[in-house]
Amino acid sequence: MPRLAIIGAGITGLSTARSLAAHPAFGAASLCLFDKGRRPGGRLASRETEFGSFDHGVQRALLGEPAAQIHGAGTLRAWPAADSLSESPSWIAEPTMNRLAQAWSQGLDCRCSVTVTGLARDGHQWRLGFDREQDDALFDQVLLTIPTPQALALLGTAGIENAALSAVRYQPNWTVMWTPSIPLPPTADHWAGTANDPIAWLAREDLKPGRVGPPRLTIQASAAWSIEHLERPADEVAARLISIAAEVLGLPADARPIYASAHRWRYAFVEQPIGVAAFELAPGLYYASDACLGSNVAQALSAGEAAAALIGANIDNA
Numbered sequence: 001m002p003r004l005a006i007i008g009a010g011i012t013g014l015s016t017a018r019s020l021a022a023h024p025a026f027g028a029a030s031l032c033l034f035d036k037g038r039r040p041g042g043r044l045a046s047r048e049t050e051f052g053s054f055d056h057g058v059q060r061a062l063l064g065e066p067a068a069q070i071h072g073a074g075t076l077r078a079w080p081a082a083d084s085l086s087e088s089p090s091w092i093a094e095p096t097m098n099r100l101a102q103a104w105s106q107g108l109d110c111r112c113s114v115t116v117t118g119l120a121r122d123g124h125q126w127r128l129g130f131d132r133e134q135d136d137a138l139f140d141q142v143l144l145t146i147p148t149p150q151a152l153a154l155l156g157t158a159g160i161e162n163a164a165l166s167a168v169r170y171q172p173n174w175t176v177m178w179t180p181s182i183p184l185p186p187t188a189d190h191w192a193g194t195a196n197d198p199i200a201w202l203a204r205e206d207l208k209p210g211r212v213g214p215p216r217l218t219i220q221a222s223a224a225w226s227i228e229h230l231e232r233p234a235d236e237v238a239a240r241l242i243s244i245a246a247e248v249l250g251l252p253a254d255a256r257p258i259y260a261s262a263h264r265w266r267y268a269f270v271e272q273p274i275g276v277a278a279f280e281l282a283p284g285l286y287y288a289s290d291a292c293l294g295s296n297v298a299q300a301l302s303a304g305e306a307a308a309a310l311i312g313a314n315i316d317n318a
């Protein structure tokens with residue numbers, strides 16, 4: 001039975017794993033996912049605090065109804081208020097966005113808090129290096145689903161370069177989670193900025209479908225603001241974005257936080273995707289992620305499915 005390691009348990013990695021788990025030559029027992037995060041999901045991220053939960057990565061999945069049924073794992077519900085000009089409706093996972101990733105990872109060998117630090121050819125197999133001891137290190141196939149700068153660093157340990165991966169550029173994003181000390185006035189559940197606004201998106205977490213807890217907001221800075229403040233300390237970023245958000249929402253200047261935290265996504269959104277859904281870097285070594293087709297849930301799912309098809313076909317032809 002061929003053994004496959006998937007590096008990265010974000011949407012792409014989990015999508016590949018779910019597809020291959022149903023492949024006759026694989027099955028879930030042949031797969032092992034490694035992720036440096038504490039939970040699967042990657043940018044499909046949520047933080048649960050005593051001051052309420054925050055979706056500080058993906059806000060909504062834009063999927064057609066059939067795709068939402070296939071991928072929803074019983075967690076998705078419609079968020080009609082967030083429907084934009086997009087052709088697809090908006091979906092939100094309950095009780096947080098990250099629970100979708102947790103549902104997808106059920107029944108898979110998904111090892112979190114493990115960073116893959118090295119990669120080397122070993123006969124016909126690939127040997128992985130880790131930041132902590134693992135019982136498995138040798139795999140017949142390896143799929144990288146991590147952002148391209150991290151993939152290139154890992155490939156470098158095996159002496160592999162790749163021009164398509166090197167050409168990819170990402171926009172960063174600063175996101176702030178804020179529970180204010182004063183009641184919030186009734187507002188829409190989200191607000192989207194225009195091109196020149198420092199804030200790109202504001203969401204009232206407590207008003208999203210299926211959410212409970214105190215009034216609270218997730219604030220996403222624009223790409224330009226995030227780039228300008230990329231290396232500033234998180235506390236300073238939180239204070240600045242809260243002050244801008246208070247002004248946008250017409251809140252008094254003393255709307256101090258009882259909870260505030262800023263998260264920096266260094267690789268948030270791909271500027272120009274590669275344009276190929278998944279590809280082989282070397283024999284038995286593959287790449288797929290949202291860098292392939294575009295930075296959104298639907299495209300990451302597609303990249304993962306394409307990687308599964310590519311790996312499955314190579315096994316069938318072997």
Ligand SMILES: Cc1cc2nc3c(=O)[nH]c(=O)nc-3n(C[C@H](O)[C@H](O)[C@H](O)COP(=O)(O)OP(=O)(O)OC[C@H]3O[C@@H](n4cnc5c(N)ncnc54)[C@H](O)[C@@H]3O)c2cc1C
Pocket residue numbers: 007008009010011012013034035036037040041042043044056057058059060061062114115116117145146147150154173175220265267268269288289290291294295296297298300
């Ligand atoms: C703030 C923000 C808001 C967004 N909002 C939306 C939205 O509303 N709708 C939408 O459709 N899309 C949204 N996106 C985009 C969406 O999140 C991404 O396109 C998608 O999640 C990418 O999934 P992925 O699996 O390709 O990559 P990732 O989610 O980045 O997964 C890669 C995984 O690899 C792991 N990893 C990296 N290096 C290593 C290593 N060496 N060893 C082990 N593990 C490693 C990481 O921990 C991570 O879990 C948003 C993104 C951000 C940042």
